[in-house]
Structure formats: structure tokens, C-alpha cells
Amino acid sequence: MTYLDAIRQGIWEEMERDPSVFLLGEDIGAYGGAFKVTAGLLEKFGETRVIDTPISESAIVGAAVGAALAGLRPVAEMQFMDFIACGFDQIVNMAAKIHYRWGPAVPIVIRGPSGAGVHGGPFHSQSNEMWFVHTPGLKVVMPATAYDAKGLIKASIRDDNPVMFFEHKFLYRRIKEEVPEDDYIVPLGKAAVRREGLDIAVITYGAMVWTALEAAAELEKEGLSLEVVDLRTLLPYDEDAVLASVRKCSKVILLHEDTRTGGMAGELAALIAEEAFEDLDGPIVRVTAPDTPVPFSPPMEEYFLPNAQKVVLAARRLAAY
């Protein structure tokens, strides 16, 4: 099963389990979604539960918030997560604050494809998860595996908070694995150690988990042992798991596809410096994209994105430190 199929199966199971779950978004019904995540759902659940909307992200999020307040559990699709800016106010000023300010829960999920690597250019490739990680009241989730994609979308739909669910479009059809048919969830806020190692902890999420694993496999031949931690949830993130790996390895690389300044790596670096300063045997190292929009030209995009080779070089330097 692909990463994409796993998301669809998770949504499908939740719609079967709970009649209050419904979908809304652009072209998600008859067309099955721009990436076909929702293909077949209209036929199965009908047009009252799979709703094609006008091209207005603000309307989609606003309708979802209203429906949630009325007792439903909407799952809204952004055709590309880049377009979410049009619905930004509804998310950060409404969904994120209603429970805090007035009490009622807003159990919505806003999901969609993010990330680069498919030559989509600056408006269809952004890693914009940090817009929301800096908004208390939201949860921000980003699966790296098909198993997690299903388990996390189900946990997100069941969560009573607004959840931002960032799918990585590069992984949609590239990740294939056995995914159980069972009704399981992957808990929000828990990281996973994807590979155990001793020398350097690589803390990452999303598509970069695979990049880190590729680098770890190459460095193993040189006798350098990398531990790879997949955060899975960025808000709230798993501090204990991050600190445990840092304490074990004493050196750490923070890796993400998002641009450098104000990225998740900066937050993690601050946590590590505050809580594990005396466990560090070298500087905290970031491997990220530079502070520019995602380039359209394929060679430029390749230069822009972190890859296994960049992680290998950074790890060798840090190991020698």
C-alpha cells in the first residue's frame, strides 16, 4: 500500500466508524482530488459527506469550523498546502482560539500535500508547517511512512483539537509498505526512532526521514553510527524522545526540508541547549534548505533541497569535531 492509499484508507475507516466525519475541499468528489487521495469516497459515502467546494480556502476552513461547532468532524483538504494562506485567519484566529476563549472544541482536520522534490516551483512546493507550529491551540502532524500516515490521520480525526495534517507529496507514491487492515492509531505527540545509533542523533520528520536513513546506511560503511528520530508530530513535539537520543549520542544533527531561519531545527536546538547542554560533545548542527523560495528549475531545486550527501558531509565533520 502506498503512503497515499494509507491516508485514504485511514479516512475511509474513520468515515465508516463515525457518521459525523465528512470531507470538503476543491475537486475532492467527482475528480477524486488533485492527487487522488479521496478517489472513490464520493461513490461510497455520497455527496452529503464528500463535498466539492468553490475555490475559496477561507470558505472551506470557515465552513469546517462552523460544522465542527455544530457537532461534526470535518476533514478539509487544501489542494496544495501552499494555498492555505487564504484560509489563514480562519485557522489561527478562529480554530486555534475558540476552545481557549469560549470553551467549545473545534475537532477539524486540515490536510493536504506539502513539500518539494517534484519540480512544482515556489507556489506548489513549500514546507510551511512552521506557520502553524508557532500557533498555540493547533496540533501539527507530518507522517513519513505509510503505516504512520494511516495511524496519524485516524488519530487526527479523533482528536478534539484542530489538527494540521501535512502530507508530503514526494512520498505519496514513492513509499510503499505493508499496512495492516486493522483499526489502529499512531498517537499524536510521540516520535519514533527509525534507526538506532550511537554516534550522532539525526532528528527530522517528513520526507527527510528517508534522507537521514540513506545517509545513515552510507555512513555505517565508515563505522559511523547514526540514530534517526522521526518526530511525526511537530506540535506538540516529543521532547523526551529528542533529549533521550541527544543524551545517548552526545552529538546531534537537526534536519529538515523547510528553510533555515525560524525552522523546527531552531526550536529543537534551543530545547537541547536548555535541557541537555552538559550532554553535548559538539555543536548542534542544522542541515536545512537555505532561506529562499523553492526554485522551479530542477537543478536549482536539487541544489536547494537537503539530501543524503549533505547529511553525510555534515555528519563526518561533526564526528571529527
Place this chain on the structure above:
Amino acid sequence: MPTKVIMPQMGESIAEGTVVKWLKKVGERVERDEPLFEISTDKVDAEIPSPASGVLTQVLVKENETVAVNAVVAWIDGEGAGEAVATVPAASAVATTPPAAPAAAEPRADAEVEPPPAAGGKTRSSPLVRRIAQEHHVDLSQVKGTGLGGRISKKDILAHLSQAPAAAAIDFAGPTHVVAMTPMRRQIAEHMALSKRTSAHVSTVFEVEMTRIVEVMARSGEEFERRHGLKLTYTPFFVRAAVEAIKAFPIVNSSVEGTNIVYKRDVNMGIAVAIETGLIVPVIKHADEKSFLGIARAVKDLAERARTKHLNVDEVQEGTFTITNPGVFGGLFGTPIIPQPQVAILGVGAIEKRPVVRNDAIAIRSMVYLVLTFDHRIIDGAVADQFMARLKSGLENWDEAVL
């Protein structure tokens, strides 16, 4: 303007000191208050800070050489000039003569001076390495660094620890090998023999059940550490229990002067600490006025500073009773020698689980042997045993509210 470095007076009765180690080489830069050399005296070992900022131009006293207090041991040429002069230690009464051209035999051309190593000779490491070094009392300058620019990495210090020999090996050139005692060793030797000549040593051994305290530690140790930032150890329990027993039997906290018995109002509890070069006994002053937490803090602070040679002279004086802990290496119990002029010393053995008989059944309990060596000149066996019975009862029925 050059600044003298003198052998400081570490306590009123101290007349001489031995330079154990120079921490800077001639030609190296030293900052004011940065450790410059280590000394050993009859009372304490200490690190001596530099009186001024500048370059160490001349060392007059070699390592392991002993000189009188206030003797000039080195010169620092401070470019900080005036600022440096004012910082010469208080012994200036002796040092009023203007410096008589210390460089007579030493032309002060820079070419003659060994250039300081990169980064002022500081060892490069990391927060983790420094923490490990502190925990294991490792001198980082003795560790070979293999990281960038000679940096000491985690691997380097762990390798260093794993190969550290248990005891220094001796290079024999002939059938015997003669080494002069360090001042501290000489002091210990004299004092031990003196004590054996002075007091009528008798030892009494009690077996005490520690189950309750082991339980208290298991239950509250973590909370204690989180709340107070220090690890809960057994020592403060023994100190506290000994203080209580002393209050009931004050003769244990006395001394002999001629034909008089001098009772002491304050309980100043000496805690014997093994260090690399011997043994030192820092004293918790007024242990009878301290809370459990206060005792625990004092124990940790004094033991740490004893190991890192940062004790002040007055912190090893005026003890009225002493606890020693030979159990850490597994000994069941020892019969310690009384530090003069005290009249008793408590030895704490290893705490371990042993089968004991309770209600006619064999039970497994945490047990310890406690030994009181006392001066039979003034303390009779019955009093010593009553003191120990009191101590035993205090430990076995530990009041948890005290913690």
C-alpha cells in the same frame, strides 16, 4: 611592572609549603585569579590563583621543592602594570624590598620566551567532556585529544577512563624504590602514630539494620534530588544519627587536656574523604544546628572541594567527632584511629543485604556494621555501647519527617 608570586600562608601554624605542580609554563600568559600552581602543606592541598595578569617570566621554585611561607616562588611580568601591583597577596610586609631585577640571569627578550601554545594553553573539550571529567576527577590536561584542533571528545575521555590504572605502577630500577613522603602523607603518618601513643584505643562493633533508610531513599531519593538539586546519599543519615546520640552522651564529644575532660558545646563533624594522594577530613561545623538538608549539602560541598583541592584551612580544623566510611570498597568494618584531640571515631562499613533472623524466620535485610573506636581513658565500654545502642535505634527507627 613585574609582580611577585609568593608561597601563601595557609593557616596560622603553617611555616612552609611545597610546590606540587606548576599549572603554567614560563612564557605562558596567565590571567589574574587563574590557577597558577598547586601547593601542599601540612594542613591542606590547594590551588593558588595568580595575583596578576601577565606572562609568567620566571619560576624560582621547582615542583616538589619546599619553601618558607612568603618566599617568592615566581615572577609575573604584567602588562596590566599598576593594576597588577595591588593584587599581591596580603603578605606584603615581608615583600617590601623592591624586586631586585629578577631577570638578572634572564634577558627579557621575547625571543627567549617560549611562545604560549594556541588559545592560551587551555584544553579544548565540550560540556559533556567537562562534566564527565568532573564526575571522575579527571585532570583534562592529562587526556589526549583526537578531535579537531586537539579537542578532547567523549571518545577520548571514555578511553582515558577505561585505561586508568587502579594504582600507580612502580618502575623498579633495583630491589627497592625509595620515594619521599608527600607532606600530607608525612602529616598522616605522624598523626596516626601520635594518636596510638596518646589514646587507649578500644573498638566496639554493632550490626545495624538499614532497611528503613534504604526504603526512605528508594521512596524519596528522586524527589529529594529534584527538589534540592543534590543526590541523596547515606552519609547525612549517619551524621544526623550520630549528632543525636552525641547529644545523649556528650562525653563522646569531648577531649582530654592533662587531667581534665573538656566537653564541647558544638558538634563539629569530621567526614573522612579519600583523595588521590591520601585522606583529608573536612569538618561540618555546628552539625548539631543543621537540618538534614543542611547536612546533606555540607557533606556534598566539602567532599567535592576536598577532591578538587579547594578546601580552606579552617574547613579541616576544629573537628570534635569524626565519621569514616571504609565500606566503599567492600570492607565489612575497620577499627579506625581516633583523630587527636578527639575521643571517638565512627566507622561505617558496607551496606549490604544479609540473611538475618526475625521472628524465628530467616529474612533478607539491608545491614551494616558500625564500629566505634573510643578513648578508654575517659569513655568506658558501657558508655560507648550505650552511645552505639542509641545510634542504632536512631537509624533503625528513622523518622521520615526529618527528611
